[in-house]
Amino acid sequence: MEPARIVAGLRALVPADRVLDDRQVIQGYLQDQAEWAPYAQAATVVRPRSTEEVRAVVAFAAEHGVPVVPRGAGTGLSGGANAIEGCIILSFEAMNAVLEINESEPYAVVQPGVVNDDLRAACAERGLWYPPDPASAPWSTIGGNVATNAGGICCVKYGVTRDYVLALEVVTGRGDVVRVGRRTAKGVAGYDLCGLMVGSEGTLGVITEITVRLRPERPPERTIAGYFDSIVAAGRAVSAVSASGVIPSALELVDRHCLEAVDAWKNMGLSTEADVVLLGRCDANSDEDAGVIRRCFDEAGASWAAVSTDEQEAEALFDARRLAYPALERLGPVLTEDVCVPKAKVPEMLARIEKTAAVHDTLIANIAHAGDGNLHPLLITPIGDDAARRRAQAAFEDIISDAIELGGTVTGEHGVGLLKRDGLRREVSPLVLDLHRAIKNALDPLGILNPGKVFS
Amino acid sequence: MEPARIVAGLRALVPADRVLDDRQVIQGYLQDQAEWAPYAQAATVVRPRSTEEVRAVVAFAAEHGVPVVPRGAGTGLSGGANAIEGCIILSFEAMNAVLEINESEPYAVVQPGVVNDDLRAACAERGLWYPPDPASAPWSTIGGNVATNAGGICCVKYGVTRDYVLALEVVTGRGDVVRVGRRTAKGVAGYDLCGLMVGSEGTLGVITEITVRLRPERPPERTIAGYFDSIVAAGRAVSAVSASGVIPSALELVDRHCLEAVDAWKNMGLSTEADVVLLGRCDANSDEDAGVIRRCFDEAGASWAAVSTDEQEAEALFDARRLAYPALERLGPVLTEDVCVPKAKVPEMLARIEKTAAVHDTLIANIAHAGDGNLHPLLITPIGDDAARRRAQAAFEDIISDAIELGGTVTGEHGVGLLKRDGLRREVSPLVLDLHRAIKNALDPLGILNPGKVFS
Incomplete structure (x- = not known):
């Protein structure tokens, strides 16, 4: 169906101002934050203000076989909200109560x-x-x-x-x-x-x-920082925390590539002190549990470990983690990986990623929700370097293969979208993919809801 | 398909000793613990020892259109494991590793x-x-x-x-x-x-x-007991605990009918002290949190409240809760209800149950996971009194109606099985039931898996 007819048809159903036809404005809604994920031209963007308006739009789409792509803020990292050719994008920015x-x-x-x-x-x-x-x-x-x-x-x-x-x-x-x-x-x-x-x-x-x-509301958190000389030592610390019986409220890992990028930008002096930083937090029995986590860090071979005594200092450490992504983006577009492996396999997975980076001559930095085994390798390619991008793409596939081989999953929290469709196919059996299709057919028999995402 | 042919067919696929044909032995597998739920005659009971044996049985059932009823220990309270005429019961007692x-x-x-x-x-x-x-x-x-x-x-x-x-x-x-x-x-x-x-x-x-x-493993629990003169006061205590920010590891309610039945059997002397007993437990920051819960009990008007100082005493109190069910069974068959309402509606729901008991002249005792709003009204009817049973059945329906009216659900944790099929139909919309059917058709297109349970 032609975009103009879709716009006209929808404006007959919902107030006209909900239905955008300005191509330049629509352009801002076509993709999420997933580097490399393809997207196409939408017919229109609808910004509904009520469930009834959403219903009317979906019913119209069902009647005319037009794909519908729901969209939040577009911060996704897998292409799940990317536009499909001729689709209606349903943007929920005006339903924010x-x-x-x-x-x-x-x-x-x-x-x-x-x-x-x-x-x-x-x-x-x-x-x-x-x-x-x-x-x-x-x-x-x-x-x-x-x-x-x-x-x-x-x-x-x-x-x-x-x-x-x-x-x-x-x-x-x-x-x-x-x-x-x-x-x-x-x-x-x-x-x-x-x-x-x-x-x-x-x-x-x-x-x-x-x-x-x-x-x-939870009690205030305490922060425990640990500096390590190697990924292996940091991995030992993560296992030790897991075995201690203390459940931290955060256990984050930041690797040397991230520390160097942050230092190059903000000069925080972290990369000269540590190869890997672990940041733990706890919010129950704070003093006692923080002590347990610090001991786990020490016994695993931390070059330095301490429980933060003031909140500002703690926030500064977490800033280093938060700044890693924008610091790396200064070096080129960043593709964010999202594999999750058994916690005990975190050191091996990190070692394999290091090897993959060498094999494919690609800069791969790592931040990780280490306490969950959820790793975010960040693949950086210089702008406009197509050969580098192809090498990075090969590295991306190798990381997925390694995660599956270690008993992990191709996506811990970002979703399948477009970037992990192949990965999903490699992770689950053909029979399980068939069950996905059966469920999809059962709930969306006309196939209009975000078709082609997750699986094809 | 005739039972004898089913038995013969299955014995050709799995070791013969897995497939029972002794009618008297089969009799012990036909129903779960749900009073009043109907059950029929099974063709056979199969006790598989491997996934492959289960697969072979289900494939046979699919080929011949025979219903399959999976069964654990048969302790269910909704009839979910009850036999369907001519079915194969798959009992997992031998797959217990x-x-x-x-x-x-x-x-x-x-x-x-x-x-x-x-x-x-x-x-x-x-x-x-x-x-x-x-x-x-x-x-x-x-x-x-x-x-x-x-x-x-x-x-x-x-x-x-x-x-x-x-x-x-x-x-x-x-x-x-x-x-x-x-x-x-x-x-x-x-x-x-x-x-x-x-x-x-x-x-x-x-x-x-x-x-x-x-x-x-969690830290040891502390137990807090509270005696109350009324359901309303106990309900206030539950709300106060919920608002305190302390998350108890148990918050159980036992009403006067239960206390009386336990006393009549075990002479624990509880019913002379309290109309309603609340039993709280906590396992984090034990001393501090136990004190908060005790204060909540006191301020809500407990006639007596205390943090238990020894574990034996605490276990004795929880025994009273555990003994309520067998104590009531001495009075006649017990039908266990399982509604769940918003926590703030627990006192009103209990008041409505009291009224329902009076209207239908039925003995209804209450134990409840009060901290979850999950109530277990226990409807007791003298053996062989059909009129009493009809009155109890009417009371059962009224309790379901009240739970739905108060924004609750017809089953908090026991499942729909056979007893709550009508309740499910009243709780969800016809469109949602249609989605259930679509999912069922997608995953069990031949309709052989426990057909007629949950919905028809």
């Missing part, structure tokens, strides 16, 4: 376009806490977080987005509005359709309302 | 027939802990726990079975063996088929292997 915060259960009901940090701030005002904290939290939306089952730094103790989604309002591929899940603490009435929607990357339904479980 | 306990991740891999307490004991030997603790833990199997997404006492802090299932090996309705899920701490590769299987009560696949996440 926190509808209810229930303090007694406690839960929050939000529209999909609410920014993660905004929800967290609204909860904090009432002494409550929404834990999932992806690095994109200042920009990414709860709708996008739910669609990708986003993780973050505190999942090592508090779990991922799925663990907090109690209920969803969803528009199905037939244009029906359904409510799945519940608002009670427990419930086993029927299939877990709510959990099935979480992480399905817009391929099974368009999310229009989200109910998330909240927790009481 | 703990295959692996991985201490570094940590996780355990088990066959479905492992008894919950046996897994817990095996984990404890290694300083690890499998939290889900249904009341049936001494008898029920992990396979059954997964099929029903079983809860328990510690879920108020540690979550339900689904929160611990990392991966499953499953035989689909076509007789294919598939592996879903992962063994890493995080992972978002594809749809959450593993989570979808959990709680699907044997209608989407037959579980042949389970990987569960483990936790480090």
Whole structure:
């Protein structure tokens, strides 16, 4: 169907200002943050203001066989929100209300376009806490977080987005509005359709309302820093923490390439002190647990380890972790990997990545949610160097192969989108892919919801 | 297909001793613990010893259109494992090995027939802990726990079975063996088929292997007891604990009918002291948190509240809770309800149950996982009194209606099975039931897996 007819058809159904036809404005909605992921030209972008408007758009798309691509803030790293030729992009920026915060259960009901940090701030005002904290939290939306089952730094103790989604309002591929899940603490009435929607990357339904479980505010965190001379020593420290019985509220790893890039930019002097930095946090029995983690670091051979005594100093260390990504981007486009391996295999996986970098002559820096075994190798290529990009692409595939070989998964928290479709096919059996197709056909029989994402 | 032909056909595929044809032995496999739930005559019971044997049985059933009913220990309370006329019952008692306990991740891999307490004991030997603790833990199997997404006492802090299932090996309705899920701490590769299987009560696949996440052993618990003169005061205490920011590791309620039945049997003298007993537990910052919970009890108007100083005394109090069910069974068959309401609605729900008991002239006692809003009204009818049973049945329906009206669910942790099929239909919309049917058709296109359970 021609873009002009799609725009006209939609403007007959929802207020005209919701439906964009300015090609330049539309251009800003065509891709997410995934380097190298392909995208095409959308017919239009619709910015709905209500579930009813979403329903009308999806029903129109179903009637005319037009693909629909739901989009949060576009901070995804796998191409899941990238435009498909001739599609309708449903952007939720105008559905960004926190509808209810229930303090007694406690839960929050939000529209999909609410920014993660905004929800967290609204909860904090009432002494409550929404834990999932992806690095994109200042920009990414709860709708996008739910669609990708986003993780973050505190999942090592508090779990991922799925663990907090109690209920969803969803528009199905037939244009029906359904409510799945519940608002009670427990419930086993029927299939877990709510959990099935979480992480399905817009391929099974368009999310229009989200109910998330909240927790009481947590006690203040203590930070423990450890400097190590080798990846192996840092890996030993991670295993020691895991075996100690203390569950840290964060356990992050930053490697020498990241430290050097941060130093080159901000001159923090880290790379002269350490080859690898581990940052642990704990928020229960803080003093005692922080001591246990520090001892784990020491006994694993840290060249220096300490429990931070002031919060500013601790934040500065976490800044080094946060700055790694932009510091590396100064060197060229960064492709973010997202493999997750058994925790005990973190040192071996890091060693294999180092080898892969050498084999393919590619700069690969590493940040990792080490306590979860979730690694983010960052592949950097100089702008415009096609040969380097091909080498990096080969390295990307090798990292995926190694992760699978070590019993890991091709994506720990970013999603399959477009970049990991091959990886998914390599990770699961053909029979399991068939089950995916059967579920997709069951919930989106016309195949209009984000088609071609996750699997083809 | 005739039972004799089914037995002969199966004995050609698996060792003959796996396939039972002694009608009297088969009789012991026809129903679970759900009072009033109908059951029929099975063609045979098969006790497989390997995934391959399960696959062969399901493939035979698929070829000949014979229903398959998977069965753990038969401790279910909704009729989910009850026999269907002419079915093959797959009993997992001989597949009861703990295959692996991985201490570094940590996780355990088990066959479905492992008894919950046996897994817990095996984990404890290694300083690890499998939290889900249904009341049936001494008898029920992990396979059954997964099929029903079983809860328990510690879920108020540690979550339900689904929160611990990392991966499953499953035989689909076509007789294919598939592996879903992962063994890493995080992972978002594809749809959450593993989570979808959990709680699907044997209608989407037959579980042949389970990987569960483990936790480090927890610190010892402290017990806080509170005696209250009214349900309303106890309800206030529950709300106060919820608002305090302390997350108890148990928060159980036992009402006067239970206390009286326990006293009549064991003469513990509880019913003269209290109308309602609340039992709280905490396992982090024990002294401090126990003090907070005790203050919540006091301020809500407890006639007596104390932190238990010795473990034996604490166990005795929890014994009163455990003994409630057998004590009530001495009065007649007990039908166990399992509604879950928003925590703030617990007092109102309990008041409505009291009214329902009066209206239908039925003895209804209450134990409740109060901290989750999960109530277990126990409806007792004298043996052989049909009129009383009809009145109890009407009361059962009214309790379901009230739970739905208060924003709750018809089943918090026992499952839909046969007893809550009507309830499910009342709780979710017809469109959501259609989605259930679509998923069922997608994964069990021949309709042989526990047909007629959950929905018809």
